[in-house]
Amino acid sequence: MGRKLLTEHINVPGIRNLDTYRKHGGYETLKKALGMKPEDIVEEVKKSGLRGRGGAGFPTGMKWGFLAKPEGVPRYLVCNADESEPGTFKDRYMMEFLPHLLIEGMAIGSFALGCRTSYIYIRGELMYVFHILQEAIDEAYAAGLLGKNILGTGFDFDLNVHCGGGAYICGEETALIESLEGKRGNPRIKPPFPAIKGVWGCPTVVNNVESIMAVVPIIRDGGDEYAKIGIGKSTGTKLISACGHLKKPGVYEIDLGLPVEEFIYSDEYCGGIRNDKKLKAVVAGGSSVPILPAELILKTAAGEPRLMSYESLSDGGFASGTMLGSGGFIAMDEDTSIVKNLYTFTRFYHHESCGQCSPCREGTGWMEKLLHKILDGHGTLQDVDLLWEIQSKIEGKTICPLGDAAAWPVASAIRHFKSEFEEYVRNPQNIQKDRHYYRVNNINPELV
Amino acid sequence: MPKVTIDGHTIEVAEGTTILEAARMIGGEVAPPAMCFYSKLKTSGGYCRTCIVKVTKGSEKDPRPMPKPVASCRTPVMDGMEVQNKTAPDLVDARAGVVEFLLINHPLDCPICDQAGECHLQDLSYEHGLSKSRYDFKRREFDKIDIGPNIKLHMTRCILCYRCVKVAEQVCDSRVHGVLNRGDVSEISTHIEKALDSDFSGNVIDVCPVGALTDRTFRFKSRVWFTKPVDAHRDCKKCCGRSVLFMSGQEVLRVSVRKDTWGEVENTPEGNPGWLCNECRFEKKSASDWTIEGVRNIDRHSVISQNKYLEVKNLKIDVSNQKLIGEKAHN
Known part of the structure; x- marks a missing residue:
């Protein structure tokens, strides 16, 4: 049974309210943190080995250590709640039920970094979560947990929640900063990095919701205690949002280092594949990470069991590995068409490309059209090769990682499932013409 | 002063100089092409990715090569940096890929375009482009707009270099145009087709690397x-x-x-x-x-x-493989 550091009280009725949250030990850690030295808090986070939970896995403590601290310039902590990767829904779930945990984490983080104002940038589609957060913040202000002189310690701290317009690209930290400033959400060209010049030209740290929430148990139990959980450099617990053809999809908190096989098949977690079918492929960390066939996700190329950890999942590089990413675990059974699934992903990246730099702006649309052509039964073998070439021309040539995120699923699908593409091209008469879901809305139910 | 080596030529430049500027100081073939960078406009560059170069040695202190090709127009030189431009075949290939991306939605209507002859995209595709497009879908199209009495916006030709937006920000008194929408349907436009009304708005014509912004007073007058x-x-x-x-x-x-x-x-x-x-x-x-x-x-x-x-040579045209592609073929 895995530890529940973040989701321990998530099923308590009314935990969204401040009173219930405080009854279950809420804001005790903030009290403890405000009695510590800010440097010691950063040190604890460094000791914990916590790695960014948004996808890249960059050590949070190191990121905090990089923050420039010039005199007379404000600093900002920004929480990246623009979770929009297909397959990832952990942050929404956490914010919906435990808004105060995020607020507590933000207060501790801001105290540690010396920020007087901080922001939660939430995705536009999550309007109802925005209202939940805003209510929780109002409660916290009324109880003196935010605002002037928090808990009588003399620490002044304002927390704002800002609603984005609903763009995937605004989950990229520099695009998020642009959007927060009220501009068009285009990623900035780095350097300078946000730690030097971020929101309004001031040093800024941007952290994922889960990373900020994880700071609370780290400070409560100590960084060393947190570092004991997990395996190697993947310490602590991680929220995995499991979806797809699973018996029990949902958000699970796991100890990092759990075998993938156990996660999929044990009753404690996903409970196996729906209708007892065979597992075909898994996208282990949200749509942008490479897709892996069943034999490679359960065992590495060397034959060792694959674990849910940053290192084990990326074992073998992109030839036979993938990434933990943001923890959006999508399982597909034997009946799934990888080409159709890839088309859905590619359509998403085409729609969400900001249009700033040319390889991503033009390439994502081209890939979508080619996949559509193949799915329609007009594809040729040259189209599959062209698809491979386009993705290789996008990868690594763009300003932000969206280009890579669009290229990797295509590359991995062709790498591991090329025969399926060829089947589509060779036998177009066998293609099952089912509707794409975006067309379903326009269909007259009487005609179906 | 940092020393940088580009394609085997070493030059000493001032602190903060970008790789592209250093390459231009060397001159000639060494300088990467730039479609969006404009040295007279601040914060321009980094968008078109044609100026990408390969950094084989980061600096004297940290000699690791950079993992990805970098945009030379926005990357400052470090002391001891070694850069490959024309000498790296994989980079030339990558740049050809970028040029292909720029061209897939470009109408290639050079015979009726006022910019023909002075067009940077023409030069670039002459140098790096394929003789045949591999893109067989319908190209993106926009309506032509008159922004003001003197400037014509032909958005279909635009490669979204953002130079004109920077002109509006930095040269004109106020910025009335910008980029609308996103992805491959984003367009340069003014809100509700308002006219560009500024004493210096005409300069957007000169900074435009393609024929997207042209002079209405010169329109179709002459090649x-x-x-x-x-x-x-x-x-x-x-x-x-x-x-x-x-x-x-x-x-x-x-x-x-x-x-x-x-x-x-x-x-x-x-x-x-x-x-x-x-x-x-x-x-x-x-x-x-x-x-x-x-x-x-x-x-x-x-x-x-x-x-x-x-110097113009006779073009050979292979007519054996020509086929007609209907508009609805694959869309």
Whole structure:
């Protein structure tokens, strides 16, 4: 049974309210943190080995250590709640039920970094979560947990929640900063990095919701205690949002280092594949990470069991590995068409490309059209090769990682499932013409 | 002062110089092409990705190579940096990929485009592009818009370099146009087709690397290589008054800023960029308004230069594989 550091009280009725949250030990850690030295808090986070939970896995403590601290310039902590990767829904779930945990984490983080104002940038589609957060913040202000002189310690701290317009690209930290400033959400060209010049030209740290929430148990139990959980450099617990053809999809908190096989098949977690079918492929960390066939996700190329950890999942590089990413675990059974699934992903990246730099702006649309052509039964073998070439021309040539995120699923699908593409091209008469879901809305139910 | 080696040429440059600027100081083939970078406009560059280079040695202190190709226009040089541009075949291949991306939605209507002959995209595709497009889908199209009485916006040709947006931000008094929408349907436009109304708005025509923003007063008047470019100046209270007149006989067909080797506006003797005001550009269309200094020196490789025609080789066209593709073939 895995530890529940973040989701321990998530099923308590009314935990969204401040009173219930405080009854279950809420804001005790903030009290403890405000009695510590800010440097010691950063040190604890460094000791914990916590790695960014948004996808890249960059050590949070190191990121905090990089923050420039010039005199007379404000600093900002920004929480990246623009979770929009297909397959990832952990942050929404956490914010919906435990808004105060995020607020507590933000207060501790801001105290540690010396920020007087901080922001939660939430995705536009999550309007109802925005209202939940805003209510929780109002409660916290009324109880003196935010605002002037928090808990009588003399620490002044304002927390704002800002609603984005609903763009995937605004989950990229520099695009998020642009959007927060009220501009068009285009990623900035780095350097300078946000730690030097971020929101309004001031040093800024941007952290994922889960990373900020994880700071609370780290400070409560100590960084060393947190570092004991997990395996190697993947310490602590991680929220995995499991979806797809699973018996029990949902958000699970796991100890990092759990075998993938156990996660999929044990009753404690996903409970196996729906209708007892065979597992075909898994996208282990949200749509942008490479897709892996069943034999490679359960065992590495060397034959060792694959674990849910940053290192084990990326074992073998992109030839036979993938990434933990943001923890959006999508399982597909034997009946799934990888080409159709890839088309859905590619359509998403085409729609969400900001249009700033040319390889991503033009390439994502081209890939979508080619996949559509193949799915329609007009594809040729040259189209599959062209698809491979386009993705290789996008990868690594763009300003932000969206280009890579669009290229990797295509590359991995062709790498591991090329025969399926060829089947589509060779036998177009066998293609099952089912509707794409975006067309379903326009269909007259009487005609179906 | 940091020393940087680009394609085997070492140069010492000031702190903060970008790789592209250092390569331009060396000159010639070493300088990567740039579609969106414009040295006279701050924060421009980084979008088109044609100027990507390979950094094989980061710096003297940290000699690791950079993992990905970097945009040379926005990457400052470090001491001891080693850069490959033309000498890295994989990079030339990557750049050809970028050029292909730029061209897939470009209409290639050069025969009726006013920019033909001075178009950076033409030069770029001549150098790196494939002779045949691999893109067989319908191209993106937009309606042509008149932004103001003098400027035509032909968005279909645009490659979204953002140069005109930077001009509006930094040269004009107020920015009334920008980028609308996102992804491959994003477009340069003014809100509800408002006119560009600023004394310096005409400069967006000169910074546009393609034929997306053209001079309505010159529209379809002549091909640029039939005109005779002369340097001229006049006293103007608003701008520097230094221009190039594109003349046909005694008639002034077009007035534009003076451009340097890299297609950017030349500096005045005082060291400021020589932008032109709209009055000089659009209204002074008579030779008597100007003091003519003499014939403009045009690069001998430019199509505007007559000698160019001697080098043109006969094109071979393979007609065996030609096929008609209907509009609804794959869409």
